[in-house]
Amino acid sequence: MKRLLLTGLLLFATGLRAAPLIVYAKGDSLVLKTDGTTPKPADAARATLLASFEADLARPAPFKPPLKLVPPPELGRTVPGARGQIQFHATFPLGFVVNVSLTGLAPSHQYVLLIKGSPYRAGNQYLAEGGPAETTGRYYEFLAITTSPQGHYRANLALFLPPGFYDTQFCVKDPDDSLVVLYADFFKFTVE
Numbered sequence: 227m228k229r230l231l232l233t234g235l236l237l238f239a240t241g242l243r244a245a246p247l248i249v250y251a252k253g254d255s256l257v258l259k260t261d262g263t264t265p266k267p268a269d270a271a272r273a274t275l276l277a278s279f280e281a282d283l284a285r286p287a288p289f290k291p292p293l294k295l296v297p298p299p300e301l302g303r304t305v306p307g308a309r310g311q312i313q314f315h316a317t318f319p320l321g322f323v324v325n326v327s328l329t330g331l332a333p334s335h336q337y338v339l340l341i342k343g344s345p346y347r348a349g350n351q352y353l354a355e356g357g358p359a360e361t362t363g364r365y366y367e368f369l370a371i372t373t374s375p376q377g378h379y380r381a382n383l384a385l386f387l388p389p390g391f392y393d394t395q396f397c398v399k400d401p402d403d404s405l406v407v408l409y410a411d412f413f414k415f416t417v418e
Contacts, residue, residue, distance in 0.1 A: 244381040246283055248276060248321075249368045251386065252354065258283070272386065275320040279384040282315075282323060289313040289325065295398065295408040302406040305331055308377075310408050312396050317416045322385040328398060328408065331377040338401050340367040341385075341394040347412060349392030367399070387417045 295310035343350030356364035
């Protein structure tokens with residue numbers, strides 16, 4: 227119990243939470259400045275997402291209960307001790323807002339965050355990568371991250387997405403072998 231408490235205090239004390247980040251597209255992200263001087267995008271939809279996310283950071287809307295991120299049951303790889311969780315808004319204008327917390331991963335290692343669909347579930351057609359939406363589970367590898375020297379990562383993210391209803395998985399993938407190491411099974415959210 228003492229070890230668990232000490233680990234929690236160290237996570238809190240080391241400031242592992244990255245600055246809030248908006249991902250507009252793969253390879254196109256914006257770190258928000260805490261003093262309110264984040265540059266406003268010229269595109270109206272992007273500017274609306276930024277304004278909504280800044281307002282939400284100041285006065286957060288309720289989040290869904292945490293979803294655990296666990297090793298995938300198949301077609302993945304287990305990293306001993308790795309775990310995590312996400313919390314997200316069920317509905318948000320022009321995007322998906324999620325708090326990500328990961329622990330026990332390889333230290334100072336790059337991973338990729340992605341959402342993954344299914345041709346039999348809502349929102350698959352909106353995901354940017356993969357084969358035909360009618361027959362293939364599409365995905366969106368939206369952000370490359372690097373864990374801390376202790377193997378942790380925490381962030382508040384807003385992901386710019388087309389409006390619609392989504393029923394997707396959230397995955398953490400190791401780009402070295404392209405295998406998922408943590409995931410949350412299908413969950414639902416709406417982009418307004």
